Amino acid sequence: MKYLIWLVVLLAVVVWFQRAKKSMLAGNDAAGEGEAGAEPGMPRPKPSRFRRRTDSNVETMVQCAHCGIHFPASEAVVHASGAYYCSEEHRRLASF
Numbered sequence: 332m333k334y335l336i337w338l339v340v341l342l343a344v345v346v347w348f349q350r351a352k353k354s355m356l357a358g359n360d361a362a363g364e365g366e367a368g369a370e371p372g373m374p375r376p377k378p379s380r381f382r383r384r385t386d387s388n389v390e391t392m393v394q395c396a397h398c399g400i401h402f403p404a405s406e407a408v409v410h411a412s413g414a415y416y417c418s419e420e421h422r423r424l425a426s427f
Contacts, residue, residue, distance in 0.1 A: 390403045390404060390405060391403070391404045392404065393407050393415040394415065395415060395416050395417040395421060396410075396414040396415060396416055396421075396425060397416055397417075397421035397422075397424060397425050398417065398421060400417055402417050408421075408422045410422055410425065
């Protein structure tokens with residue numbers, strides 16, 4: 332019985348090493364295709380597992396100089412000094 336347990340553990344380790352090796356080889360192949368100017372021995376950054384947005388509709392966010400909240404720049408009320416405010420009331424309060 333104990334030999335059967337050792338056999339299962341050994342088999343699991345072998346499968347794990349094979350998958351790790353296959354994953355590393357696939358990662359090197361994909362990384363080698365992309366950057367033409369990269370030097371061949373330099374480490375490459377890991378790709379993010381999160382998708383990056385590539386929308387062209389992404390808008391710049393600004394911070395209100397009075398209350399500190401962040402909001403889209405298209406909704407900003409701009410003071411003569413160039414400071415951004417979230418509302419006309421906050422711009423007026425900051426003027427005093």
